[in-house]
Amino acid sequence: MSEPTIYEVAKEAGVSAATVSRAINGRDRISETTRQKVFDACAKLGFSASKTASMLRTGKTNRIALTVGNSLAGWFSSQLAEGVYSVLASQGYDLLSYRLANADQRRDFFSSMPVKRNADAVIISSFDISETERRTLEQLGMPVIGVNTIGLTEQRDMISIGVDEIIAMRQTVHQLAGLGHRNIAFICKQQDSNGFIWEADQRIEGFRLGMAAEGLNLPDGYIIAVQDNEFAGAEALSSLLALSPRPTAVCCISDENAIPLVHALRSYGFRVPEDISVIGFDDWPMAQALNISTVRHDPRSYGALAADAAIRLSRGEILTESCIVVPTTLMLRGTTGPAPRD
Amino acid sequence: MSEPTIYEVAKEAGVSAATVSRAINGRDRISETTRQKVFDACAKLGFSASKTASMLRTGKTNRIALTVGNSLAGWFSSQLAEGVYSVLASQGYDLLSYRLANADQRRDFFSSMPVKRNADAVIISSFDISETERRTLEQLGMPVIGVNTIGLTEQRDMISIGVDEIIAMRQTVHQLAGLGHRNIAFICKQQDSNGFIWEADQRIEGFRLGMAAEGLNLPDGYIIAVQDNEFAGAEALSSLLALSPRPTAVCCISDENAIPLVHALRSYGFRVPEDISVIGFDDWPMAQALNISTVRHDPRSYGALAADAAIRLSRGEILTESCIVVPTTLMLRGTTGPAPRD
DNA sequence: CTGAAAGCGCTTACAG
DNA sequence: CTGAAAGCGCTTACAG
Structure with a gap:
């Protein structure tokens, strides 16, 4: 079963492929009747556009990479991923995960650059990257967002989100x-x-x-x-x-x-x-x-903020705030009390 | 900074683009001198092939999708992801994550099929999919691997990995x-x-x-x-x-x-x-x-097994075992003892 | 062993 | 508002 292409939809709808593309992406103006015809044809054929093809053409991948330090598992990373995901999903972006557990993996990552032309932005969690690494990414036009890197990246020209x-x-x-x-x-x-x-x-x-x-x-x-x-x-x-x-x-x-x-x-x-x-x-x-x-603190919320920033940056928006500090809350429960008198 | 393409490498090496492709992918036979020239040119220009372009041509994405139920966070899902990731990373595959938290998201997923032409296989964790859903995936040529779905999927023609x-x-x-x-x-x-x-x-x-x-x-x-x-x-x-x-x-x-x-x-x-x-x-x-x-039990190991199966299936291999049952271990520690005498 | 050419499935100036 | 055509960057039969 090969997938229907945009040409088959065009044929079904009695329009050109260009029109189908426009109807689907919805930025250009298009007549309501045409749009409806295209949508019907899409539904009938079960068409959804190949991201790969559109990526090749536009250079946008609609994917955001999340890069964590030691492990994808664990409370912080997984909450963060959840927060990132929730925003990405609502915007039609996909989440790509990478783990850079040690110096080797890190070197590999920055030399082979699996995110190159494979993601629109990268969110880096809980570890600092070097100025050289940041610049490598920058030269690829890849926006970088740091999570929980506040204080590590003060001097860098890089968005940071997290607690102080x-x-x-x-x-x-x-x-x-x-x-x-x-x-x-x-x-x-x-x-x-x-x-x-x-x-x-x-x-x-x-x-x-x-x-x-x-x-x-x-x-x-x-x-x-x-x-x-x-x-x-x-x-x-x-x-x-x-x-x-x-x-x-x-x-x-x-x-x-x-x-x-x-x-x-x-x-x-x-x-x-x-x-x-x-x-x-x-x-x-x-x-x-x-x-x-x-x-x-709430890594899920940093994830959401980071994802939002990632999407905007990848669309070329300029963010005014380069550092978002999220407050923490002291939760005094049953394991803290006055110092014993001696 | 636009990235060098295969044509620029070809020019640099004084060969055709086809030859560069063959040298890089290394399946076809090529003379050692040519190969060396190509490698030198790649190094000089800092070339690495666009996955997107090769995907469009070959239909392989080198991505595996992981689909979890309620949340990406949580012990089980994140351990599983870690296990999946470790195998994928070693084989040059990328990990794409999806969450299907409720009936709506699930319906959306199976109707818009974000994994279509976007992943080579999908690993489904901890919930059952319907026969219709499985068939939808099958018709896309998308192999499906179930994790922790044993007992749910006995009658289905689907690979399952997990504990009983x-x-x-x-x-x-x-x-x-x-x-x-x-x-x-x-x-x-x-x-x-x-x-x-x-x-x-x-x-x-x-x-x-x-x-x-x-x-x-x-x-x-x-x-x-x-x-x-x-x-x-x-x-x-x-x-x-x-x-x-x-x-x-x-x-x-x-x-x-x-x-x-x-x-x-x-x-x-x-x-x-x-x-x-x-x-x-x-x-x-x-x-x-x-x-x-x-x-x-050890979800990380299921993840690794599932990723391995996913890669093999996506390459067209036939797996002989359709159901891998991983044993559990009873850990009797300090909260269990003989019933009190009354 | 190597090259020329077609084509994967889209999008987008360019016309109309 | 819509269409014809070019092209994104690769790979792979097909020739040679």
Whole structure:
């Protein structure tokens, strides 16, 4: 069964292929009767235009590429993809996904450029690209939108959308300080950077700055990197217990770290938050279900904003805002409380 | 900056465009000297062939579409996408994602067929398609691979990959029965089917069959559907407490339900597993971190298998196995134990 | 082994 | 408002 072409539709409707094209794309003016004839013919033959052919002609692909760092899976990337998708779908665009997990894949990507003539814009999530890489894309006429790259790309001529990680962490520290905590530790995931700069680095930096701003001391060992496995909670707990002075609050780089830590603490008889406060970051549905304090942000909304920007840029629009900062919300739930009196 | 075309490379190398094409694609035989000249010219001009143009000519898109039900986000879909991606990337294919969240979107998809001439095969995840829909795709010459559709598609002429939900749930019930449990409740998420048939329905069916096979009674109200919000745990708990006889074990349709339930139970002073056993399904990383008993399966691996099948089918290969059943593993951890003596 | 030419299915100046 | 024609950048029978 070969697909009907625009010529068959034209024949069916008794018009030329050019007219069919115009009727379908609907930019040119066309008489209502002709339009109706064409639509009927399309419906009858089950015609839909080959994107490939129109792409070859127009140079527009109606596809947007989403490029993530470590994995397509995971809460952030998949929420983001969902947000991107919802906008693309409503505009007739397709979503193309790429993962650049390490330096090799990244190099391949920028040398073979699978997005070249294959997407109209590229959304880059959670890692920084170099000035050279950005320029490579630019020379292909490929607009680039960064998500969660704020602070990484300040000096670059590039649209960025996301939260300000530094401000968010500073606010978190401020809040804990306000509850009387003076010894606050930080837990993050060990992560091989693979030549990437991640938003995670921004969160750590924000924590440091927050501590400094509150005039709080940050002893050696107070920033703890745990492995990313099923023992992460236990590992964090034992690192914490080894600290002197013992922290009364723990800031986690994400809920992924906070949830197992709270579990480990409670399993070992610590009361949370009475003995120790714990706060996460992200606001996973599970954080809500388990009543974990956290910092809420919404990658789905960045995705939507990024997709919108991508489409506009690819159409040649000029965006006035080059940096959209989305606010975070502190969600104080059942794992944070006043510092214990000693 | 317009990209160099094959003609410019041909000129540079002093050969014809046809020869350049042959040198690059490397199927036809070509003299070593010519090949070298072409490669040099390509390197010099930074040429890479336009996929779009070659697609228009050959009809192959080198793209595979992944179509999910409710959301691109979420553990299952995103793990699946990751698995699909890893295989596609290694073979030079691109991943195109679609979400069909409700009957409308689904109808649109099958009528406008965005994948037509836009992908070489389509992988359908976790919901059943009708015979008509399958045939629509077939008539486009579009191979279809179902993931997690086993049992839904037995009678259909369609490749399916996934776990056997019914067997998995039966085994779970069998295991709980072996621990002495006779009153076993089931918790699932309320879900509007939107005209879809989901794998979730298979799990419920498997639970029923398992109870019957063990000769266990399933009183009214023992299958509980909770809303999908932050009160899911509390809601499940109160429904459970209203039951008579009181269940000694609870099978959850997924870890998403099991984790909040365990939390709610413990918050209210119940001992898990001493007073009541809870088992989930999926084996989320969080289930492992929180020591929740569950049934492990691995959507990433289905994704890889599905992508492999998709590529082969799109190349015209005939696959001998039409149904690949992946085994599940019962992970008995800290939330299941012997039934309490009364 | 290599080239000239046709054609994949559209869109869009250019006429009318 | 509509049509005839050229062309987007490749690949592939068909000759040689």
